[in-house]
Amino acid sequence: MTNAMELYQMLPKTNCKKCGKTSCMAFAVSLMSRELTPEDCPPLKEESKYRESYEKICELFKPSEGATETGLIVHEDLCFGCGNCVVACPPNVANDPYGVGSGKAPTNVNRLVLTVEDGVVKAQNLGECRRFGKNKILCYGCIVTCPVEAIEFV
Amino acid sequence: MEKNYYVCTGCGLLCDDIEVESEKNIINKVYTACRVGVAHMKNAKGETNFLVDNKPVDEATAVREAASILKNAKNPLIFGLGTSTDETQKLAIELAKKTNATLDDTSSFCLGPLVEALLQDKLKTCTLEDVRNKADVIIFWGADPSDSHPRHLSKHSYFPRGSEKQKGWEEERTAIAIDVRKSHTAKICGNYFFQIPPGGDTEFIDALIAALSGKLPKTSYKYPPKKILELANILKGAKFGVIFAGLGLIYSLEDLEPVFRLMKVLNEKANFHLVPMVGHYNMRGFNENLFAETGYVNRVKFEDGIVKHGPEYSVVESLKAKTVDAALIIGSDPLSSLPRSVSKNLLEIPVISIDPCETLTSKHAKIYINTAVSGVEAGGSATRMDGTKVSFKPVVETVHPSDEAILKKIMEAV
Numbered sequence: 001m002t003n004a005m006e007l008y009q010m011l012p013k014t015n016c017k018k019c020g021k022t023s024c025m026a027f028a029v030s031l032m033s034r035e036l037t038p039e040d041c042p043p044l045k046e047e048s049k050y051r052e053s054y055e056k057i058c059e060l061f062k063p064s065e066g067a068t069e070t071g072l073i074v075h076e077d078l079c080f081g082c083g084n085c086v087v088a089c090p091p092n093v094a095n096d097p098y099g100v101g102s103g104k105a106p107t108n109v110n111r112l113v114l115t116v117e118d119g120v121v122k123a124q125n126l127g128e129c130r131r132f133g134k135n136k137i138l139c140y141g142c143i144v145t146c147p148v149e150a151i152e153f154v
Numbered sequence: 155m156e157k158n159y160y161v162c163t164g165c166g167l168l169c170d171d172i173e174v175e176s177e178k179n180i181i182n183k184v185y186t187a188c189r190v191g192v193a194h195m196k197n198a199k200g201e202t203n204f205l206v207d208n209k210p211v212d213e214a215t216a217v218r219e220a221a222s223i224l225k226n227a228k229n230p231l232i233f234g235l236g237t238s239t240d241e242t243q244k245l246a247i248e249l250a251k252k253t254n255a256t257l258d259d260t261s262s263f264c265l266g267p268l269v270e271a272l273l274q275d276k277l278k279t280c281t282l283e284d285v286r287n288k289a290d291v292i293i294f295w296g297a298d299p300s301d302s303h304p305r306h307l308s309k310h311s312y313f314p315r316g317s318e319k320q321k322g323w324e325e326e327r328t329a330i331a332i333d334v335r336k337s338h339t340a341k342i343c344g345n346y347f348f349q350i351p352p353g354g355d356t357e358f359i360d361a362l363i364a365a366l367s368g369k370l371p372k373t374s375y376k377y378p379p380k381k382i383l384e385l386a387n388i389l390k391g392a393k394f395g396v397i398f399a400g401l402g403l404i405y406s407l408e409d410l411e412p413v414f415r416l417m418k419v420l421n422e423k424a425n426f427h428l429v430p431m432v433g434h435y436n437m438r439g440f441n442e443n444l445f446a447e448t449g450y451v452n453r454v455k456f457e458d459g460i461v462k463h464g465p466e467y468s469v470v471e472s473l474k475a476k477t478v479d480a481a482l483i484i485g486s487d488p489l490s491s492l493p494r495s496v497s498k499n500l501l502e503i504p505v506i507s508i509d510p511c512e513t514l515t516s517k518h519a520k521i522y523i524n525t526a527v528s529g530v531e532a533g534g535s536a537t538r539m540d541g542t543k544v545s546f547k548p549v550v551e552t553v554h555p556s557d558e559a560i561l562k563k564i565m566e567a568v
């Protein structure tokens with residue numbers, strides 16, 4: 001979709017720190033990781049000269065349909081259940097090292113983010129996903145391992 | 155609670171960790187299998203069918219007619235069996251002996267030579283568990299497992315943790331694709347995708363051997379020498395390397411000699427294994443069973459207790475030369491898969507089709523016997539692509555007879 005640099009270009013670039021971040025660039029990074037939302041920058045939201053940028057950024061981050069809490073969408077028509085993402089997902093490996101982490105059937109379904117059901121990947125327990133929660137980080141495990149781009153974060 | 159796992163017979167990977175929810179012999183949900191496997195397992199059918207000249211008959215009639223075709227033929231062809239159990243394959247070999255038949259399977263025009271070389275100990279090989287536990291350099295050559303064996307990378311070859319590979323694929327494994335097109339597997343391999351022109355495999359092997367020996371790698375299609383040297387360096391560093399050889403590689407070679415040469419050099423510089431990317435779930439089993447019985451993996455002709463072997467006994471050559479005068483085809487659809495110029499000769503001889511699915515071949519057959527889906531409705535054992543034996547039980551019960559049961563009855567009647 002976009003990157004932090006492009007977002008930065010649309011911000012006020014005053015580094016006023018009202019968002020709680022040390023700079024506009026830091027705010028852009030927080031936007032990308034979904035730690036903060038566009039409303040968290042008061043000047044952007046309130047000052048009319050930024051209206052256009054604000055709307056554009058909001059558009060980029062509006063929660064889309066079908067998205068789960070982390071913004072994860074599975075394109076079920078594309079996914080063919082190869083399980084690459086299931087086996088590569090770091091919390092899956094940590095929570096079930098000898099099951100999915102070793103390429104096998106899950107043994108700890110209640111704590112797995114991704115599993116394959118009826119030949120299509122299913123996302124659940126999103127609290128475990130690294131893109132979720134307080135210490136969230138940008139994880140690409142399931143994206144780079146998918147041969148058909150069936151997983152997307154919005 | 156101990157989980158009840160089933161084996162998927164959707165491809166040569168024979169995944170053995172599938173959970174199934176079923177009710178009244180209908181499969182409702184399948185866990186962990188890929189889409190191909192799910193489609194295979196949910197391929198539920200209605201009534202059983204026994205057709206003679208496209209008219210419904212009972213089982214006894216169909217069996218009797220089939221036996222009489224085989225009895226009256228001088229040189230029947232028995233073909234297929236890639237999706238049949240070991241037990242069925244062994245029966246088919248016995249039946250071929252009894253009826254003086256020509257016996258062949260699809261391996262004669264795909265991976266047969268490679269499996270033969272492995273059975274004759276001409277190439278170093280390993281199991282898929284070894285790959286998971288130890289492999290650090292994995293080459294997919296003329297193979298696209300992401301399409302043909304969807305769980306290959308996740309269950310064995312690239313992503314899983316193994317006993318000696320605990321840090322994960324990013325750090326501990328290098329996956330390489332050598333292919334004529336950017337396949338789904340090649341995409342996963344990223345920078346380690348080496349795209350070569352169609353038919354360019356032999357030259358690429360020679361260039362790679364040169365690079366491994368410290369010489370300048372040259373190809374007529376001007377593959378950047380730097381890239382080949384880079385590849386050679388990775389291969390030299392392999393502690394446990396494996397080449398997954400697919401049809402793309404085999405079709406491009408005149409014979410296996412370049413593969414032998416490459417494997418020899420690779421094993422002088424490093425440690426490399428080769429595993430054939432067998433497609434049908436038990437094609438390798440057919441090769442092994444026939445090899446145990448006759449010393450050949452395919453293309454044989456039985457004649458009064460002796461075995462003849464040669465290219466003229468392949469399905470393609472024997473149909474081309476019209477040397478066979480009837481055909482028993484088990485779990486295969488040569489009318490769709492063989493070139494029309496060859497398969498059209500099947501229309502001139504009586505054909506018995508034994509298949510869980512209606513196919514073009516079954517539609518044109520004199521006799522069609524609709525059997526249980528092997529591995530889903532009937533159990534048995536099979537050989538995985540890497541040579542590992544796998545036994546399985548049926549997932550659901552069925553009214554359809556297994557191909558094993560049918561062959562037994564035909565055998566008694568001839």
Ligand code: SF4
Nearest residue numbers: 016017019024027041
């Ligand atoms: S509040 Fe807005 S303008 Fe101020 S530093 Fe944060 S992003 Fe920049």
Ligand code: SF4
Nearest residue numbers: 089129130139141142
């Ligand atoms: S983003 Fe990372 S943690 Fe989240 S589902 Fe994908 S691989 Fe797993």
Ligand code: SF4
Nearest residue numbers: 079080082083085146
């Ligand atoms: S989302 Fe992609 S990687 Fe995951 S199972 Fe589906 S196809 Fe495979």
Ligand code: SF4
Nearest residue numbers: 162164165169191305
């Ligand atoms: S990879 Fe092959 S054996 Fe495994 S689930 Fe898929 S079709 Fe079945």
